[in-house]
Structure formats: C-alpha cells, structure tokens
Amino acid sequence: MQKSLKDFAVGQSGKVVKVVSESKIRRRLYDMGVTHGVEIKLTKVAPMGDPLNVELRGYQLSLRKAEAENVVMEVAE
Amino acid sequence: MLKFCLAGNPNSGKTTLFNALTGSTAHVGNWPGVTVDKREGVYKKLEEKVSIVDLPGIYSLSPYTLEEVVSRNFIMDENPDLIINIVDATKLERNLYLTTQLLETNVPMVIALNMMDTVERAGDKIDVKALEKAFGVPVVEISALRGKNINELMKVAYEVSKQPRKSFSVVEHSPLIGKAYAEVEKLCCEHDVDCACFHAVKVLEGDMLEVKDHPHIEEHVKEIREQIDSSAFDGDFEAMVADARYQYITSKMPSILIKNAKQKATATQKADKFFMHKVWGIPMFLVIMFAIFHVTFAEDFLYLQGIFGLEINSDFWCTFFQIEAGSAIPSPGVWLQSWFGYLMGCLIEAIAGLMESCPAWLTGLVCDGLLSGIDAILSFLPHILMLFLFLSILEDTGYMARVAFIMDRAFRKFGLSGKAFYPLLMCFGCGVPGVMATKTLESEKERKMTILISPFFSCGAKLPIWLAFAGVLFGGQHGDLVVYSIYLIGIIVAIISAIVLKLVINKAETAPFIMELPDYHLPQFKSTMLHLWDKLKHYLVKAGTIIASAIVVIWFLSNFGFAFWNGMVDDINVSMLGQIGQALQYLFYPMGWAMGDYGWQLVVSSLTGLLAKEEVVATMEVLAGGLGLEFMIATMTAPAAFSFMLFNLLCVPCMAMVGAVAGELNSKKELFKAIGFWMLVAYVVSAATYWCFTYWYVGVIVAVALVAAFVALVIRYKKRKV
Numbered sequence: 001m002q003k004s005l006k007d008f009a010v011g012q013s014g015k016v017v018k019v020v021s022e023s024k025i026r027r028r029l030y031d032m033g034v035t036h037g038v039e040i041k042l043t044k045v046a047p048m049g050d051p052l053n054v055e056l057r058g059y060q061l062s063l064r065k066a067e068a069e070n071v072v073m074e075v076a077e
Numbered sequence: 078m079l080k081f082c083l084a085g086n087p088n089s090g091k092t093t094l095f096n097a098l099t100g101s102t103a104h105v106g107n108w109p110g111v112t113v114d115k116r117e118g119v120y121k122k123l124e125e126k127v128s129i130v131d132l133p134g135i136y137s138l139s140p141y142t143l144e145e146v147v148s149r150n151f152i153m154d155e156n157p158d159l160i161i162n163i164v165d166a167t168k169l170e171r172n173l174y175l176t177t178q179l180l181e182t183n184v185p186m187v188i189a190l191n192m193m194d195t196v197e198r199a200g201d202k203i204d205v206k207a208l209e210k211a212f213g214v215p216v217v218e219i220s221a222l223r224g225k226n227i228n229e230l231m232k233v234a235y236e237v238s239k240q241p242r243k244s245f246s247v248v249e250h251s252p253l254i255g256k257a258y259a260e261v262e263k264l265c266c267e268h269d270v271d272c273a274c275f276h277a278v279k280v281l282e283g284d285m286l287e288v289k290d291h292p293h294i295e296e297h298v299k300e301i302r303e304q305i306d307s308s309a310f311d312g313d314f315e316a317m318v319a320d321a322r323y324q325y326i327t328s329k330m331p332s333i334l335i336k337n338a339k340q341k342a343t344a345t346q347k348a349d350k351f352f353m354h355k356v357w358g359i360p361m362f363l364v365i366m367f368a369i370f371h372v373t374f375a376e377d378f379l380y381l382q383g384i385f386g387l388e389i390n391s392d393f394w395c396t397f398f399q400i401e402a403g404s405a406i407p408s409p410g411v412w413l414q415s416w417f418g419y420l421m422g423c424l425i426e427a428i429a430g431l432m433e434s435c436p437a438w439l440t441g442l443v444c445d446g447l448l449s450g451i452d453a454i455l456s457f458l459p460h461i462l463m464l465f466l467f468l469s470i471l472e473d474t475g476y477m478a479r480v481a482f483i484m485d486r487a488f489r490k491f492g493l494s495g496k497a498f499y500p501l502l503m504c505f506g507c508g509v510p511g512v513m514a515t516k517t518l519e520s521e522k523e524r525k526m527t528i529l530i531s532p533f534f535s536c537g538a539k540l541p542i543w544l545a546f547a548g549v550l551f552g553g554q555h556g557d558l559v560v561y562s563i564y565l566i567g568i569i570v571a572i573i574s575a576i577v578l579k580l581v582i583n584k585a586e587t588a589p590f591i592m593e594l595p596d597y598h599l600p601q602f603k604s605t606m607l608h609l610w611d612k613l614k615h616y617l618v619k620a621g622t623i624i625a626s627a628i629v630v631i632w633f634l635s636n637f638g639f640a641f642w643n644g645m646v647d648d649i650n651v652s653m654l655g656q657i658g659q660a661l662q663y664l665f666y667p668m669g670w671a672m673g674d675y676g677w678q679l680v681v682s683s684l685t686g687l688l689a690k691e692e693v694v695a696t697m698e699v700l701a702g703g704l705g706l707e708f709m710i711a712t713m714t715a716p717a718a719f720s721f722m723l724f725n726l727l728c729v730p731c732m733a734m735v736g737a738v739a740g741e742l743n744s745k746k747e748l749f750k751a752i753g754f755w756m757l758v759a760y761v762v763s764a765a766t767y768w769c770f771t772y773w774y775v776g777v778i779v780a781v782a783l784v785a786a787f788v789a790l791v792i793r794y795k796k797r798k799v
Contacts (some may be wrong), residue, residue, distance in 0.1 A: 018528055024141060025589050031137035032591060033171045036309070038323070041148070044349065047358045048486035051495070051590055057170040060345075062482050062596035076119035 013041035085163035087134030094221035159238035200337030251321035373410035415458035446632030450695035493577030504534035539688035669767030716770035727759035
C-alpha cells in the first residue's frame, strides 16, 4: 500500500517510492539519503504535531510535514 | 607551505580534529553547522609545515547553501594539496555520500574514520580494508576527541599528498546511467576540461552553473540524456545521480559494516523519549532554562528561605557566603559574585593606599576613573561565567538541536523556523557570533528577520546593567525576577516584532526544515572549558582595551570643562560631558528616566553603550561621582528604571555587532533600516513602559489601543490572503 510519509504513525516504517517535491527541496532530501527504495521509520512527532523525526541509514532526520507530504512511501507489512 | 583541507558532514568531529591538529581553540558545538566560515591553522609535526583549513560542514557539494558554496569553491579554485575527508563511522552511509563527490575531484585524499569507539561499543565492526578498496583512498581510524592516531593520520596524509590521484566517480557503476556518464566524461576529456570526472557528473545532472561553463558540449549531452529511460525519476537527472551514489554505497555496505546481531536501544534513543516527549518536551525546556537562571542569579537559593524560612545567622556561614545575618543562602552564582566583589574591593583599596602621595588628578584618574570602572565590569564576571557554562553544556550535549525540533512549530507562527533558534540563543551570549550563525539559515528573508530581532535577546555584555539594577530595585530582594523579566520582555518584543515583520517583509513564505538530529554526547570537560575560556577571553580583552580607554576618555570629559587648559572642574555639571549630556537630554525626556536627578548622566551612559554594552555601568559608576552607582539607581522610580533598562536592551547594539550585521546584510540601505528599526522599537517600548506603569490609566488606554491595532493588522493580513 502506498501513502505519504506525512500520514505515517509513530513506529511505522516503509520504503521510499518517489519524492515529488519542488527541485530544491527534493535535491536536499536526496542529499540526506532519502532516495528510492531506502527504508524510513517514523520515530517521533514534535509536541505540536509538527515537525516529524524519522530514522534512515542509521541516523535521525527531522523534517516538517510539508516536506514529508511529498515523500511517497510503500508501507512495510 | 602545503595546504590540507578538512571536509566532512556537519557534526562529524571536524572542528575537534582541527583543534587537535592545530592546537587552536575554535568553538565546537554539538549542532550541525557550527563552522560557518572556513578557518586556518598550522600543523607543525611533519618535515614541512602544513596549513590546515577547516571547511564548513556539508552534506553534499551541490551549491544550494552558503556553506556548500564556500567548500566547493575552496576545493575547486584554491588547489589544496590534500583533502582529509572526516567520516563519522556511526553514520557511515550518509557520510560516504559526500566522499563519493569528493572523489570526483583530482585532489589527493585520505579518509579519517572518526568515532570508531562508539561503533565498537555498540558491538559493530567496520572492515577498513574493504572501505579502502571500495573508495580507492587510504583510510585511517582516529578518535578526534581523544587525539588518538592523529599523527598517524597526518603521516599517511603527507605521503599521499605527494602523489597525484586519479579522479573517479562511482556513477560509472550505475546500471542506469553508468554508460551515459562514461560518454559525457569522454566528451569532457576531448574538450580538455580540467577535472573531467567532476564536471562530467555536473553536466549530466544539468547543474545550471556547469551548463553555462561548457556550452559547446551541451547539445551532445542532451542527446546522451535522451537515450536513457528516466521515467522512474520523472526525467530528473540530479535525482538519478544521487540515487546512483547511494546505490553504490549500499551495495558495498554489507562487506564494510558488520552489524551486531543484537541491536539494543542507544542512549540517545532513551534520552530522546524523555527530552522530546510529546507533552513534557516544552515544559521541560522552560524548567531547564529557569533552573539555569535560578542557579546563577537567585538571592534565595532553592527558595529555602521563602518556603522553609531557612536563614543564616552564624558568623562563620555569613562570612562564608558573604551575606548579612538573617539572609537566605545565595545561589552559587550570587555567592561567587560576592566573593569576587570582596576581593576586587580589597585590591582597589590596596592600590589607592599605594597612590596616596601621587597628585590629585592621577589618583582621580586611576581610582575613580579606571579602577572603579573596571571593577564595575569585572564584578559581573562570575555571573557571566556561570551562564555561559550552562549554555555551552546544553549546546555540547546536543540538547539545543532537540529544542529547535520541539520549538519549530511555535517559531513558524512568527515566520521563523526552529533553526533560527540557535543563532538567537547564541545572542544571549554574544550577538556577534549569533548574527554570524544566521548563515546556516537557508532563506534570505528568514535570515534578515532573525538578524533584525537578534539584539532583543539580552547579550552577556548587557547583563551587568540588569545586575546593577537588580541589586537595588525592590530593595534588592527580587534580583532573579528582575533579570528574568528583562530577558523575557526581550523575547516577547522579539516575538511581536517578528509577527509584524512577517506581515511586512516575509509574506507567508517559510523556509524548509530538513535537519539532522545529532546523537547526544556527554559534555567534554576540555571542550566545555575551551568554549568558556573563549567567551571569557573575549570579555576580558574587551574590558582591557575598548572599555578601559573609553573610561579614561569619559573621565577626562567629565572632569574638565571645554576650557580644559584651566584644569579640573569641581562641578560635573559644567564639565564637557555634562554640557553635551544636558544638550541631548531633552531628546530622551519622553522615556521618563532622563527627567530624574541623574538624567543626563544616564543619557551619556546609554550613548557610551554603543562602544560596548559593558560601558553603560562603567560610565554610570564614573558619573555617579563617588556616590556609587547604587545611589544613582536608587533615585529612580521602578518604572523609570525599567524604562532605562529596556531602552538599553532594545536600542542599537554595540559597534562590534553593528559591524557583524553590516557584514551579513551586505547593504548600507538595509543596515540603516535596521538601525532605524531598533531605535524606534527601543524608544516606543521604553516610553510606553514608563508612562503605562507611572499612570495606570495610560496603561489601560495603551493596552486597548494595542489590542485594536493587533486585531486590525490580523484582519488586514487575512483579507490579503483571501
């Protein structure tokens, strides 16, 4: 099942299918390792519901819902 | 001299390594992006001296942020003899991404594998030989923190720097674009492009700068691109190249990193459950901040007197704490300050005793001018020391990055991102590094807004003013509250200004927030002390140079009339300074504090604050004319005192900071606008404070007017949005 990283629940993980942001943000996400097929786990949500904190490639990355919205994921079983 | 540069991801230990190599005391923080400009030092333990350049931390060589541009230009244009690529072993995959880009230049390179001890502690293993084979450059395991293997690293680096290195790109291994890359590279070679590898990848990506530099091959490259099936990436070649790099790294990982089968929760994960808690995260931050203020400034430590009625009466303990019988136990900060003040007092008396036989003007200059001025500044040293100590601990541990995360949502309401938190927090220490740290913000508008509100965060140099008032206002009983309230009002003014500025300059645009959360580190004693010493040195040097010379000038101006050849004047009112101050005084009348007994003295004190904010108390001390600055403050009403403090908090910062702001804004017009903005805010806020608290009905009228204005602004903003 595909859904946006924004809609993940805490603890849920999945694989990146594609990133559809505008080019500058997409480039930044790629640089940080958010590339096709990489596994991402949503580990934390900030007190006011935004930003999100995810784990990928062995490190912690924070991003806002606005940026996470454009990361299309395949949810892991 | 040979020139080596350090390149690596933010927070990978680059600055620590730099300090270890050069013996420098550059500021290290557990925060991505501490090094904004490049820095240079010298390593002396080889046959030749080597100049070491610490480049800002970057994740990639793409030119999207200022740091990336600084690093890329350095590597491409300044021909370093070698790159030391520092790689954080705990975050190998992401760190190696930059490595794949650095390999595309033809500069000789060594990988310094840092933080291996943490990897080993987790039970993981890294096969160094496999890593060397995969990337074709020597790898040296080091611990930058403990200085382990650093000389070995430099030995290997020295040897490697003597041999040319053939550039190579991992993109050639990509099943999808490998062939296309090879063709473009061949093209570049045919056209004699330097660093063919690097430029070939960039041209293939469609990097705008590169395409402009190599127009003659663009046609050809277009054809090559069209032959590739890029549908999975919507034709985005940048994405395909990034993907190819990570694919190469991922394919090599199994042979390089051998993971421990049992993965347990790291200390960072455990601590984050606590500090980044959904409900407790924000209250905890506020409590931590209050605790820091309390330990530093409270007269009644832990409220032992207020709550339990605990008083100190025995002689021994009164001397020990430097308090009067019947007082509460002071906080460590206040206690240290009392002792320091006592010792300074003894010293000054001793010097005054020695100078008894000197001429009157010399004793006056040294004792009333220089010594009492310097004493006024130095006596706040213990407080400043403690506050900086706590802030550097919070920063070194990595907690500040968490604060940016939990506060982002709140900051965004004011048109800023959580990332602006750190530069602003630094402003509590000193505005100069704070303003310089705004370089890490990606959006131009956000940077401008952050700079504009930065002086409102009370810096360490302004602290002596609040402390002087805190000791006198309300009988000196609520020192911690007076200081806390000034800091708080500063923050509130900053927030309101940000909201207004957002409506004026930054219409609904927010910068992205994509940030790495560093692991927690225990604060390192050495690093924290270096950090502290750095700040302290700055303060002492300032006290010894600018301030001491300004004190002499002020002393001269306040003891001589315009006809200075007639000798010293007895009445300060007819002195040069008195005349100037009295002329300017009327401009400051609306703020209340300039109308009192010491009106023009306070005006002059505020003006000298432009040199350095520590000057304000020093000048007050000199101008109080032997009665002491406590006496001067005691003549003011509480609203006038607050009005004075707020004016000094909000008005144009010191020259050093104005200089830093000028450097960042890069335009005279913007700088004048900023100065005008600060003056206006300071004038309005302090006048309002005075009149509202002196006459309650004024307060009511102003409050109503403010609410009305705010509502009107919001309605207008909403309308414009529709």
